[in-house]
Amino acid sequence: EVQLVESGGGLVQPGRSLRLSCEASGFTFEDYAMHWVRQAPGKGLEWVSGISWNSGSIGYGDSVKGRFTISRDNAKNSLYLQMNSLRPEDTALYYCAKGNTGYSYANSPFDYWGQGTLVTVSS
Amino acid sequence: SYELTQPPSVSVSPGQTASITCSGDKLGNRYACWYQQKPGQSPVLVIYQDTKRPSGIPERFSGSNSGNTATLTISGTQAMDEADYYCQAWDSSTAVFGGGTKLTVL
Numbered sequence: 001e002v003q004l005v006e007s008g009g010g011l012v013q014p015g016r017s018l019r020l021s022c023e024a025s026g027f028t029f030e031d032y033a034m035h036w037v038r039q040a041p042g043k044g045l046e047w048v049s050g051i052s053w054n055s056g057s058i059g060y061g062d063s064v065k066g067r068f069t070i071s072r073d074n075a076k077n078s079l080y081l082q083m084n085s086l087r088p089e090d091t092a093l094y095y096c097a098k099g100n101t102g103y104s105y106a107n108s109p110f111d112y113w114g115q116g117t118l119v120t121v122s123s
Numbered sequence: 124s125y126e127l128t129q130p131p132s133v134s135v136s137p138g139q140t141a142s143i144t145c146s147g148d149k150l151g152n153r154y155a156c157w158y159q160q161k162p163g164q165s166p167v168l169v170i171y172q173d174t175k176r177p178s179g180i181p182e183r184f185s186g187s188n189s190g191n192t193a194t195l196t197i198s199g200t201q202a203m204d205e206a207d208y209y210c211q212a213w214d215s216s217t218a219v220f221g222g223g224t225k226l227t228v229l
Binding site: 035037044045047061106109 | 124154156158160165166167168171172177209211213216217218219221222223
């Protein structure tokens, strides 16, 4: 059974940093692209970032480009999101999601999702 | 930037067919996916590559994509299908989601 467990969320002041983690199990993590998708309270889904199986292909949504960094550690079956210069509009539930291909993060659906970790940016 | 437009809400009677549309420029030239999200739960992929159903998704869910519009069709809609539905496509290596459609079964 595929499981994705996010952690690292919490309350943080504007301008500060936070690092999210996603621990994966139930599939061969190193074979698949991975993504972060967020959902602001009461709002829709927004893609944040994606990374290919070997970290050779990485992409970001326009709203986080230059502030967020995605990475992965295949030896630890883990995905990360380093979030710097946080803004109130970054407040959201952050989901870790699995792509169904590996070689590129793009052009694949998100076939499994975690339960999410809540990030609140407020003074 | 690329945009996908969905109706905010759709209503359907139990046992009837629900259709949810997703519009975008030349969307038919891209693959469309659909996700179902029930209150307090994570999204679930119900259709990918326009028409394919992941394992475990009931046959009453189907999809199509042509021209500027992708459509999610739910035949014989059940009360358990009441949820928010999001379409999604890729544009220049960026994933784009529609704004979501709340399906009400009444």
